[in-house]
Amino acid sequence: MKSPANKRLFLIITLLAVVGALGTLIFSSFTGALVYFHTPAEITAKAGELNGKKVRIGGMVQAGSLVKEPGTLKIRFLVSDGKSHLPVRYEGMVPDLFREGQGVVVEGVWRTGQDFAADTILAKHSEDYVPVEMSEQGIAKSQKSLLKSLQ
Amino acid sequence: MWIEIAHFATLLALFLSLLLFGAPLAGMRWNNMAWVRVGRQAAFWACALLTLASAGLIISFMTHDFSVKYVAEHASLKLPTFYLATAMWGGHEGSLLLWAWFLSLFVAIAAWRHWDTHPVSMPWVLSILGALQVGFLLLVVFLSSPFVRLLDPPLDGRDLNPLLQDPGMVFHPPFLYMGYVGFAIPYAFAMAALITSQGDGEWILATRRWTLFSWIMLTIGIVFGAYWAYYELGWGGYWAWDPVENASFMPWLTGVAFLHSVMVQERRRMFKTWNLFLIITTFALSLLGTFLVRSGVLSSVHAFATDPGRGVYILMFMTVLLLFSFGLLTTKSDQLQGATQLESPWSREFSFLVNNLFLVAGACTVLLGTLYPLAVETLSSAKVSVGAPYYNKVFIPIMLGMLFLMGVGPCIPWRAASKRHLRREFLVPAIVGIAGLPAAWMLGITHPFGLAALALVLFVSTTHLRDVTGNVRLRMARDSLSAPAALWRMVGRNQRRYGGMLVHFGILIMVAGFVGSGLFQEERNLFLSPGDSLRLGDWNLTLESMGQTARRNWQAEEAVIRAERPGETVTLKPQKRVYNEHSQPTTEAAIHTTWREDLYVVLGDPVKDGVWAFRIYRNPLIAWIWFGSGIITLGVSLAMLQGRRPQRLST
Numbered sequence: 023m024k025s026p027a028n029k030r031l032f033l034i035i036t037l038l039a040v041v042g043a044l045g046t047l048i049f050s051s052f053t054g055a056l057v058y059f060h061t062p063a064e065i066t067a068k069a070g071e072l073n074g075k076k077v078r079i080g081g082m083v084q085a086g087s088l089v090k091e092p093g094t095l096k097i098r099f100l101v102s103d104g105k106s107h108l109p110v111r112y113e114g115m116v117p118d119l120f121r122e123g124q125g126v127v128v129e130g131v132w133r134t135g136q137d138f139a140a141d142t143i144l145a146k147h148s149e150d151y152v153p154v155e156m157s158e159q160g161i162a163k164s165q166k167s168l169l170k171s172l173q
Numbered sequence: 174m175w176i177e178i179a180h181f182a183t184l185l186a187l188f189l190s191l192l193l194f195g196a197p198l199a200g201m202r203w204n205n206m207a208w209v210r211v212g213r214q215a216a217f218w219a220c221a222l223l224t225l226a227s228a229g230l231i232i233s234f235m236t237h238d239f240s241v242k243y244v245a246e247h248a249s250l251k252l253p254t255f256y257l258a259t260a261m262w263g264g265h266e267g268s269l270l271l272w273a274w275f276l277s278l279f280v281a282i283a284a285w286r287h288w289d290t291h292p293v294s295m296p297w298v299l300s301i302l303g304a305l306q307v308g309f310l311l312l313v314v315f316l317s318s319p320f321v322r323l324l325d326p327p328l329d330g331r332d333l334n335p336l337l338q339d340p341g342m343v344f345h346p347p348f349l350y351m352g353y354v355g356f357a358i359p360y361a362f363a364m365a366a367l368i369t370s371q372g373d374g375e376w377i378l379a380t381r382r383w384t385l386f387s388w389i390m391l392t393i394g395i396v397f398g399a400y401w402a403y404y405e406l407g408w409g410g411y412w413a414w415d416p417v418e419n420a421s422f423m424p425w426l427t428g429v430a431f432l433h434s435v436m437v438q439e440r441r442r443m444f445k446t447w448n449l450f451l452i453i454t455t456f457a458l459s460l461l462g463t464f465l466v467r468s469g470v471l472s473s474v475h476a477f478a479t480d481p482g483r484g485v486y487i488l489m490f491m492t493v494l495l496l497f498s499f500g501l502l503t504t505k506s507d508q509l510q511g512a513t514q515l516e517s518p519w520s521r522e523f524s525f526l527v528n529n530l531f532l533v534a535g536a537c538t539v540l541l542g543t544l545y546p547l548a549v550e551t552l553s554s555a556k557v558s559v560g561a562p563y564y565n566k567v568f569i570p571i572m573l574g575m576l577f578l579m580g581v582g583p584c585i586p587w588r589a590a591s592k593r594h595l596r597r598e599f600l601v602p603a604i605v606g607i608a609g610l611p612a613a614w615m616l617g618i619t620h621p622f623g624l625a626a627l628a629l630v631l632f633v634s635t636t637h638l639r640d641v642t643g644n645v646r647l648r649m650a651r652d653s654l655s656a657p658a659a660l661w662r663m664v665g666r667n668q669r670r671y672g673g674m675l676v677h678f679g680i681l682i683m684v685a686g687f688v689g690s691g692l693f694q695e696e697r698n699l700f701l702s703p704g705d706s707l708r709l710g711d712w713n714l715t716l717e718s719m720g721q722t723a724r725r726n727w728q729a730e731e732a733v734i735r736a737e738r739p740g741e742t743v744t745l746k747p748q749k750r751v752y753n754e755h756s757q758p759t760t761e762a763a764i765h766t767t768w769r770e771d772l773y774v775v776l777g778d779p780v781k782d783g784v785w786a787f788r789i790y791r792n793p794l795i796a797w798i799w800f801g802s803g804i805i806t807l808g809v810s811l812a813m814l815q816g817r818r819p820q821r822l823s824t
Contacts, residue, residue, distance in 0.1 A: 029517065036518055040527055044534035048567055052541060055563030059556030078558060092781050095698065114698060115777045115788055118407075118759050 057129065062101055062108040065132065073134045079108060080127040088122050098137070101126060109137040116143055176241045179229025180320035183270070186222040186277065187310040189215040193280070194303030197296035212299045213284045219306065220281035223274040230270060230319055231261050240326035243267060243319040249332035251726035251753060256333055259343045263333050265467045266319035268346060272463060273309045275347075275354040280306060283358050283383075291379065297365035305357055308490050316483045317467075335727070335752040335759045341401030349394030349421055353459035355387025356424065360456035363449055364498065367505045377435045377448065382813050384435075388428045389809040395421050396802040407760035407775045409696065409790040411798070414564040419543045420462035423536050427455040430532035433582070437522045440587060444522075445509040446502065447529070453498040458536070460491060465543070517589035524582045531574050538567045573625050576684065579677055580633035583670070584640055601639065606632035623692045630681050637674050664811070672812025679804030682797050689770075689794025702784045710791045712772060713737045714745075719785065727752040729761070732776050732785065736765060747776040747787075771795045 059078040060068075084107055087100035095114050099122075100107040110128050120126060120143055128140035192215040200208030230243070234257050239245040247263040248256075261267040280302045288295060313319070336342070359380035366376040398418065403411035412418060431451040437444050464487045515523060542559040549557045584598045606628040613627045641660075648659035664671045697709060706715035717733045729748040736743050745763035752759070765772040770793045777786030 030514075033515055033518055033523070037526070037530070040530055041534075044530065044571075047570060048534065048538050048541065051563050051566040052545075052559070055542075055559050055566075056545075057558050057560060059558060078556075080556075090780075093700075093784070094780065095777075095786055115775070115786060 059127070061103040061105075063103055063106045065108055065138075066106050069132075069134045072132045075132055076130070077132045078127055078129045079110075079132075079138065080125070081107075083120070083122050083124055083126050085123045101128060101138075110140050111137045112140045112143055114143075175229040175232045175236070176238065176320050176322070179226040179233070180318075182222040182226040182229065183273075183310065183314055183320070186219040186226065186273075187307065187314055189219040189222065190277075190303050190306040190310055192303075193219060194300055194307055197300045197303075201296050209296045209299070212296070212303065213288065216277070216280050216284040216299060216303070220277040223270075223277045227261065227270060227274045230267060231258055234258065234260050237330070239328070239330050240323050241319075242321040242323050245323060245327055245330045247330070247333050249330040249726070249753065252330075252333055252338075253725060256338050256343070260333050262346045262350075263337055264319075266313070266317045268350070268467055269309065269313050269317050269463075270319055271347065272350050272354060273306065273313055275350050276302075276306055276309060276357060279354055279358055279383075283361075287362075287379065291362075294362065294365035294369050294371065294376070297368050298361045301361040301364050302357060305361075312483070312486060312490075316486055332726070332753055335750070336405060338752075339401055339405045341397050341404055345394055345397040345401055347394075348390050348397060350463075352387050352389075352391025352394055352421075353424065353463055355383055355390060356428070356452070356456045356459050358383040359387075359452050360498075363452045364501060367449065367501050370505070370508050374435075374438045374442070374445065374448075377438060381435075382816075384428070384432060385809050385813050388425070388432060389806055391421065391425050391428060392802065392805060392809075395425060396799065400799060403795070404762070404764065405759075407762045409694065409762075409773055409775070409788070409792065411690075411795070414542070414561045416543050417466050419539045420465045423539050423543075424455050424458040424462060426532045426536040426539070427451055427458060430529045430536075431455055433525050434529050437525050441513050441522055443511040443513055443515070444526075445511060446506060449502055449509070451529075453495075453502065454536075457491070457495060457498070458540075460494065464491070519585065519590040519595060521582060521585050521587045524578050524585055528575065528578045528582060531571050531578070535568065535571050538564065538571075569622050572684070572687075573622070573629060576626065576629040576633060579680065580629070580636045583674060583677070584636045598636065598639075602632045602635035605635045618688075618692070620692050623688050626684060626688045630684055633677065634681055637677060641671075641674070668815040669812050672808045672810070672814075675808030675811060676805050677808075679801045679806075679808055682801030682804060684801075686794045686797035686799075686801060689797065690792045693793045695791040697787075697789045699787055699789070700780055700784050701787050707789075709772070709789060710770065711738045712791070714772075714774075714789065716785075716787075719783075722748070730776065732774075732787070734763070734774055736772055743772075745772065745774050747774045749776050749778075766796050768796055769793065 057076050057078055059080055060072070062079060062081055065072065065077070065079060079101055081101040081103040084100040084102040087098075087102075087107075089098045091097070097112050097116065099110055099112075101110050102108075112128070127144040128138065129142040129144065130138060130140040132138060193212050196208045196212035196215065200206060200210075200212070233241050233244050234248050235254070237244070237248070237250055239248075243264065243266050244260075247260045247267070252260065262271045280299075283302070284295075284299060287298070291298070359376070362376040362380045395418075398421070399411040402413065402418075403409075431448065434444050434451060435448055438448050468483060468487055515526070517523065542563055546557050546559060549555055580602060581599070586594060590598075609628050609631040610624055613624055618624055618627060641663075644663050645656060645659045648654055648663055649656060652659070652662075654662065695709060697707065699707065701707075701716040703716055703718050706713060708714075713736070715735045715737075717735050720731050720733065722729050722731045727750045729750040731746050731748045734745040734747070736745055743765050745765055747763040748761040749758045750761055760775055763774045770791055773790040773792055775788040775790075777788060779785050
């Protein structure tokens with residue numbers, strides 16, 4: 023029969039092994055899973071450095087830039103941050119919230135010298151849902167009246 | 174008018190909550206029970222007033238009072254009555270009021286039910302809950318008020334986000350909040366037990382039903398959220414490891430850990446510090462969940478920083494809570510010595526300990542993935558995201574490990590199991606599990622995780638079924654009963670144990686759903702014009718026609734698709750809806766559910782004249798996820814029937 027001290031040691035070693043295995047699992051999965059977010063301007067500035075990396079690019083879908091290839095689900099558009107813009111290709115159904123003049127985040131592998139081939143398009147669903155009439159002017163107006171009511 | 178009443182009621186409730194916080198403290202300082210009774214009355218009145226405040230906000234919605242800013246932003250004249258009445262929790266401000274109302278309700282119930290049984294700890298419980306209530310009401314009244322009026326009210330409101338106009342999303346927040354808020358009661362009892370040096374575990378027995386209630390509410394809330402994502406968002410899945418989902422999943426995981434590890438303290442007087450750590454963590458994560466979702470910090474740290482009042486307040490609230498709780502835990506740790514020690518790894522307490530480690534590791538995984546991007550964005554200007562692959566990589570092994578422990582835990586004895594006992598309990602289930610592998614291979618499951626999950630599901634169900642049938646047979650022989658009568662009496666004698674086993678069965682059914690929909694989903698992207706057809710699984714789908722349809726506050730493009738297979742014909746009508754003529758289109762997937770699989774059709778955009786894009790999924794076994802969660806609810810309800818069990822120590 024094992025002595026109590028030996029048993030205790032065995033228990034502690036088992037527990038440490040479990041904790042170690044779980045920790046390793048978490049951190050090894052974590053390090054490879056980070057995807058950095060860039061604006062088109064940053065992408066242009068760091069084009070070489072980011073080559074071959076998975077990135078997210080965020081900005082506005084430039085008005086007038088969206089081209090649909092008839093008979094397919096292929097689209098092309100420009101993502102713009104006001105300073106620079108980046109051509110993006112995508113094939114597939116786009117989210118409901120995706121359209122020209124709206125914010126968008128595209129994800130894919132960046133390859134220098136090519137159009138950005140997005141494998142995912144994200145358009146966030148926000149609770150602060152704002153139809154056209156109540157967009158920025160509307161909010162500015164209600165904020166103004168709010169300020170008035172506070173004065 | 175109503176909104177002013179609501180506002181005034183909330184202010185009064187804030188005042189009464191201060192009394193609820195202060196009066197019991199004064200009562201203990203000057204040894205005067207009258208003050209503690211004042212605190213108790215304050216809890217009742219605060220609850221009544223917050224009920225009035227919530228009713229006032231709902232009435233403002235029902236009467237289309239668009240001079241109230243919150244109503245104008247979350248409702249419109251055309252919004253159906255059902256969504257009008259529930260739009261109260263369609264945004265941040267109303268949600269926080271709902272949270273505060275639930276808290277006051279639970280505090281009042283606790284003050285009523287535990288008053289006679291807990292004379293020593295009650296003043297502290299009241300005071301701690303009072304402090305929480307003050308904290309929340311300050312947020313509602315000063316930083317996130319739903320009672321603000323607009324000077325020039327619009328004629329019509331902005332309408333509720335169309336994505337939230339769905340029954341799944343109507344029920345999701347209240348259940349989630351009941352779960353979050355419910356954990357405040359065990360938390361307060363735990364803290365009170367620590368302060369009054371009663372850390373031996375009476376608080377665990379007293380709050381067992383609260384814990385179970387909170388956990389099942391959280392579970393239902395999460396499942397409603399997943400169901401909504403599946404039903405409404407039209408991407409064929411139900412869980413995307415979105416930070417909003419993660420926020421509710423973390424307290425769920427630590428809640429499961431807590432539910433299991435308290436049994437060890439009850440029976441073996443061990444893990445005292447650990448259990449306190451778990452309940453503090455669970456409640457803190459509940460608060461974090463509320464704040465993450467409700468502060469706007471997730472959509473952008475910068476957007477959050479533009480409204481620094483709310484953010485700084487929330488950070489301070491969390492800091493005070495954590496410093497108080499863990500400070501108390503460390504100063505009082507000397508009274509938390511365990512009465513016994515772990516003896517063997519072949520024991521129930523050890524399997525529960527490992528189960529806890531797995532669950533806490535799961536919670537850490539989610540916490541890291543959710544908070545790391547926020548930390549990076551705050552400390553540097555870089556933005557980073559952590560995708561689903563990370564979570565899947567970590568959670569699949571953790572889930573498999575948990576499954577194994579789920580089979581072992583309920584059937585291995587306390588203290589130490591003999592080799593003979595282990596062989597008797599686990600040899601047959603292990604053989605059944607392994608024998609399932611070739612059968613699974615033949616059915617087409619070749620993925621290693623799928624095979625492992627199936628073997629473990631068989632292992633767990635065999636251990637559980639053998640336990641039930643063995644005990645039923647024992648009773649039949651001993652008391653000469655029929656099988657159903659023996660089963661009835663057995664379950665009736667120990668609702669906790671068999672409620673727990675029923676929960677485990679529910680989990681197994683859900684796992685089948687996860688594996689089926691995760692490994693065997695089929696997806697088709699294609700173009701159809703009326704008359705075209707395709708095959709998917711054993712279904713034959715034909716696009717019959719395209720048309721238009723409308724309801725009160727939306728109109729839609731609608732496809733009519735006939736789906737046929739031998740012996741069954743159904744019509745599916747996926748839509749692209751536009752709400753109130755002036756907003757984004759939203760996708761309404763058409764779903765046909767059978768126990769074997771879901772047929773899930775999404776209508777896309779027209780690609781050219783008369784040709785439309787479609788995305789069609791076959792999701793095997795997905796209904797099992799919803800069904801399994803129903804079984805879990807039943808199991809927890811059964812376990813809640815049993816009150817406090819007479820003390821039975823295994824020493």
